[in-house]
Amino acid sequence: MKFVLFLSGFIVLIIIWLVLDFRLGRRKHLLAANKVETGILHGEFELFTQGKEFFRSYFTEIQKAQKHIHVLYYIVKNDSLGQEFFTILKEKAREGVEVRLLIDRLGSLEIKKKEVKDLRNAGIHIAFSNRVKLPFLFYSAQVRNHRKISIIDGKVGFMGGFNIGKEYIDEDPKLSPWRDYQLKITGESINFLQSEFLIDWNEYADEKVFNQPEFFPKLMKGKIRHQFNPTEAGMLEIFFIQLIKKAEQSIIIGTPYFIPSIPIFNELLEARRRGVTITLIVPYTADHILVQEASYRYLRKLLKEGAQVYQYKNGFYHAKTILIDDRICDIGSANFDRRSLFLNKEINCYIYDPAFIERVRRVIKKDILDSKPMSLEDLTKPNLWRSVKETVAGAVCHFL
Template identity: 75%
Template sequence: MKFVLILSGLVLLIIIWLVIDFRLGRRKHLLAAGNTETAILHGNFEIFTHGKELFHNYFTDIYQAERHIHVLFYIVKDDAVSQEFFSILKEKAREGVEVRVLLDRIGSWKITKATVAVLREAGIQFAFSNRIKLPFLYYSSQVRNHRKISIIDGEIGYLGGFNIGKEYIDEDPKLSPWRDYHLKITGESVNFLQSEFLIDWNEYSGEDLQDYPDYFPELPKGAVRHQYIPTEAGQLEENFIRLIRKAEQSIIIGSPYFIPSTKIFAELLESRRRGVSITVMVPFTADHLLVQEASFRYLRRLLEAGALVYQYKNGFYHAKTIVIDDKICDIGTANFDKRSLFLNKEINCLLYDPAFIERLKAVITNDILDSEPLTLAVLNKPNLLRSVKERIAAALSYFL
C-alpha cells in the first residue's frame, strides 16, 4: 500500500511538472515570437508532386551552385538518399561554396555526432535547431522547426512538404508512392526566404549574416503575385481563419492530418452555413499512431454538414494546401493540425495568380480521382476499437 501511495505521488508530481513546464514555456514562446508576413511579391513558380522529379531538379540546382547553399529541413533520414544529399553538399563545400545546413534536432534524430563531424570536416557549417533545453524541457521537446526551405546562390528557393529520405522517392513500400506539393521559386521573393533562413540560422548557430549583401542579390520580379507567412506559437490559427472567412464559393483543404482548432472548425461550419462548399482530402493510410482517429470526429461533423471528404489511396498523401474559391491558394509546410497551429515553426506561401491556382486545382482533381469518398456510413459503423482510439486521440490531439 505504501509503495502504491509513493508511486501515485510521483506520478502526480510528474504531471504537475509537465503542466507547469508546458504553460510557462508556451508563455515565454508567445512573448518572444515575432509576427511577420510579406507584402505582395512577384515571382515564378514550379510545383512538384513526386519526389524523384523534385530531387532530380533540386540536386541539379545544388550541383550548379557557385556561391552559397542554405538548407533547412525538419527530417533528414540516415539512408541512401540522405547520404547522396550530404555527398553533394560536401563536394560543393570542398569546391569553396558556402554550405549551411540547419536540421530540427528531433525530426532529424538519426543524424549522429559522427555524421555531423564528417560534414564539418568537409567544410559544411552545421547546426541543429530546436534542441531540448532547460528550463522548459517538456515544452522545448514539443516545439519543432517544421520548415523545409532551401536557397541556392540567393536566386533559387525551394519550399514545401518534402523532407530527405527514401520514403519521399517511393522507396518505402507502406507509404509509396509519396504524394506531396513542393515549390521551386525564382524572382524577388527568394530574398525573403533567405532572410527567414538566416534568422533561424542566427538563433541556433549564433552567426548573424543578415547584413551581408552577397546573400541578397538584386532579383527581377516574376509573374505570380504571392506572399509568405512564417508562423510559430499559435500565429497560424488566425491566418487560417482569415483565409476561411474570405471564401464565397468553395474551400479545398489537403492535409495528411486533419485536426483543426476549435476556432478554425467553427469557421468551417459557419462557411457551410453560408453555402460555401468544402472539400477535404486526407490519406487513406496513416503514417502516425492515432492521427487518423483524431480526425474522425471533425470529418464526421463536416460530412453531416454536407462537406465532401476524400481519402487518398494511391500511396501516402502528405501535401499541405488550402484553396479558397479561384482566388487564393496556400502551399507550405504547415499541416492542418494543432501541432502546426500552436507548436511548430512553419512557413506558408499564399499565391494569388489565377493561372497557378488553375494548375493546382488540376493537380488536386487528379488526386481526387486517386481517392475514395469517406462516408458517414463508414464512420458511424459500430467499431469498438476505433471508438476507443478516437477517445484517446481526442485527449492527445494537441500533440498529434
C-alpha cells in the same frame, strides 16, 4: 500500501510538472514570437508533386551553386537519399561554396556525431534547431522547426512538404508512392526566404551571419503574385481563420493530418452553413499512430453538414494546401493540425495568380480521382476498438 501511495504521489507530481512546464514554456514562446507577413511579391513558380522529379531538380540546382547554399529541413535521414544529399553538399563545400545546413534536432535524430563531424570536416556549417533544453524540457521537446527552405546563390528557392529520406522517393513499400506539393521559386521573393533562413540560423547556430549584400542579389520580378507567412506559437490559427472567412464559393483542404482547433473548425462549419462547398483530401493510409482517429470527430460533423471528404489511396498523401474559391492558393510546410497551429515553426506561401491556381486545381482533381469518398456511414458503424482509439486520440490531439 505505502508503495502505492508513493507511486500515486509521484505520478501526480509528474503531471503537475508537465502542465506547468508546458504552460510556462508556451507563455515564454508567445512573448518571444514575432508576427511576420510579407507584402505582395512577384516571382515564378514550378510545382512538384513526385519526389523523384523534385529531387532531380533540387540536386541539380545545388550542384550548379557557385557562391552559397542555405538549407533548412525538419527531417534529414541517414539513408541512401540522405547520403546522396550529404555527398553533394560536401562536394560543393570543397569547391569553395559556402554551405549552411540547419536541421531540427528531434526531426533529424538519425544524424549522429560522426556524420556531423564528417560534414564539418568537409567545410559545411551545420547547426541543429529547437534543441530540448532547460528550463522547459517538455515544452521545448514539442516545439519543432517544421520549415523546409532551401536557397541557392540567393537566386533559386525551394519550399513545401518534402523532407530528405527514402520514403519521399517512393522507397517505403507501405507509403509509396509519396504524394506531396513542393514549390521551386525564382524572382524577388527569394530575398525574403534568404532573410527568414538567416533569422533561424542566427537563433540556433554558433556562427552569426548578417545580411551580407552577396546573399541578396538584385532580382527581377516575376509574374506570379504571392506572399509568405512564417508562423509559430499560434499565429497560423489566425491566418487560417482569415482565409476561411474570405471564402465565398469553395474551400479545398489537402492535408495528411486533419486536427483543427475549435475556432478554426467552427469557422469551417459557419462557411458551410453560408453555402460554401468544402472538400477535404486526407490519406487513406496513416503514417503515425492515432492521427486518423483524432480526425474522425471533426469529419463526422463536416459530413453531416454536406462537406465532401476523400481518402487518397494511390500511396501516401502528404500534401499541404488550401484553395479558397479561385482566388487564393496556400502551399507550404504547415499541416492542418494542432502541432502546426500552435507548436511548430512553419512557413506557407499564399499565391494569388489565377493561372497557377488553375494548375493546382488540376493536380487536386487528379488526387480526388485517386481517392475514395468517405461516407458518414463509414464513421458511424459501431466499432469498439475505433472508439477506444478515438478517446485516446482526443486526449492527446495537441501532440499528434
